[in-house]
Amino acid sequence: MESFDFNQIIDRHNTGSVKWDFLDRYLHLTKTDLLPMWVSDFDFQSPKEVRQALSSRIDHGIFGYSERDDLYYQAAIDWFSRRHQLTLHRDWFTSIEGVLPGLALLIQMLSKPGEGVIVQGPYYSSFAKIIAMNDRVLIENPLLESPEGYKIDYAHLEQLLEQHRPPLFLLCNPHNPTGRCWDRDELLQLLGLCKKYGTTVISDEIWADLILPQEKFTSILHLGSEWHRHVIAATSASKTFGLSSLRISNFLIPDPALRQAFNDRLNAHGLDVFNALSMTAATAAYQYGDAWLDNLQNYLAENRRWFEQALASSVPWCRMTKAQGTYLAWLDCRDLGLDDGTLQQVLIQKAKIAVSMGCSFGERGQGFIRINLGCPRQYLEEAIAGLAQLTP
Numbered sequence: 001m002e003s004f005d006f007n008q009i010i011d012r013h014n015t016g017s018v019k020w021d022f023l024d025r026y027l028h029l030t031k032t033d034l035l036p037m038w039v040s041d042f043d044f045q046s047p048k049e050v051r052q053a054l055s056s057r058i059d060h061g062i063f064g065y066s067e068r069d070d071l072y073y074q075a076a077i078d079w080f081s082r083r084h085q086l087t088l089h090r091d092w093f094t095s096i097e098g099v100l101p102g103l104a105l106l107i108q109m110l111s112k113p114g115e116g117v118i119v120q121g122p123y124y125s126s127f128a129k130i131i132a133m134n135d136r137v138l139i140e141n142p143l144l145e146s147p148e149g150y151k152i153d154y155a156h157l158e159q160l161l162e163q164h165r166p167p168l169f170l171l172c173n174p175h176n177p178t179g180r181c182w183d184r185d186e187l188l189q190l191l192g193l194c195k196k197y198g199t200t201v202i203s204d205e206i207w208a209d210l211i212l213p214q215e216k217f218t219s220i221l222h223l224g225s226e227w228h229r230h231v232i233a234a235t236s237a238s239k240t241f242g243l244s245s246l247r248i249s250n251f252l253i254p255d256p257a258l259r260q261a262f263n264d265r266l267n268a269h270g271l272d273v274f275n276a277l278s279m280t281a282a283t284a285a286y287q288y289g290d291a292w293l294d295n296l297q298n299y300l301a302e303n304r305r306w307f308e309q310a311l312a313s314s315v316p317w318c319r320m321t322k323a324q325g326t327y328l329a330w331l332d333c334r335d336l337g338l339d340d341g342t343l344q345q346v347l348i349q350k351a352k353i354a355v356s357m358g359c360s361f362g363e364r365g366q367g368f369i370r371i372n373l374g375c376p377r378q379y380l381e382e383a384i385a386g387l388a389q390l391t392p
């Protein structure tokens, strides 16, 4: 039986790592000797089978123009069938370098400048970036806080749909930053409203595999063919297996006309060639990654449980949001009574950790921070020791 050592500390400095080497540039910090717990990328090696597949592809030594082959499609289709009991059809697949570039192109394709895109706040900050930088208007439907985790405000959503008639709803499931996985009933209610107002739902499902072991992920594509004209799902092996710089993602588009329009757009930008190493890594991950992922899910669940208990005993002013997925902890720091600028300063000066500030996820994130639990336990111990230095 293979063992997986997620406790192993691997030095990531000087690897061009955004998380470890570029805190100053991305977070505008002058102090860089902080424990990085911000960007969503974990500190574990990818599965051995992925590293071996990459090595033999590199040894082959020829890296000419490449295309997705049968193995690539079949590995992904089998993965979704095995892990999520989701049947995908090969002709639904369209691929692009990453989820964000695909979302940006879809925003351009399915809306006009000045039109609205609905997101649920707190929202992933890059959603706001691609909406604003494409001259669209972010329309926020705030999630409702509750002791069981965040909930969707359908009444407010309907008001927004009626008032703005937005062409797009950009859904995040599982939700970054809160870790909520939307269930079947929630998705059906949301889709019903969007359909009523002619709004297409793009579901960013990049976190789908990283759910807690006892939880179930429901894709927008689980809900039946009656919704297929109105939905697109985005997925990737990158978040699951730590392959974010080996860029390839799949946009699953059941509707032939929408799919054709997206493929045309990719062609219009010369985006119809694929990175050989990215495809090799994704294929091997989907073919051989099950046991590794099962172990990772258990490790992350244990990290989450440990962190929540450690907060309760050593950092009582901080409340952790109930989540079903992701390796992100969404922490309510409002009891400290600090504004976000001061909160960031004390986190840097006293706690000595670099986090994602909640306010970068929109107004609903004020007073919160997002911490990345995708790391060896030792880092979590250091983070708790740092947070324990702060008192209201």
Ligand SMILES: Cc1ncc(COP(=O)(O)O)c(C=O)c1O
Residues within 6 Å of the ligand: 040, 097, 098, 099, 100, 101, 124, 172, 176, 204, 206, 236, 238, 244, 249
């Ligand atoms: C919800 C969500 N979508 C997309 C991305 C980025 O995807 P990609 O690197 O494939 O562009 C992230 C990364 O954190 C994310 O959390």
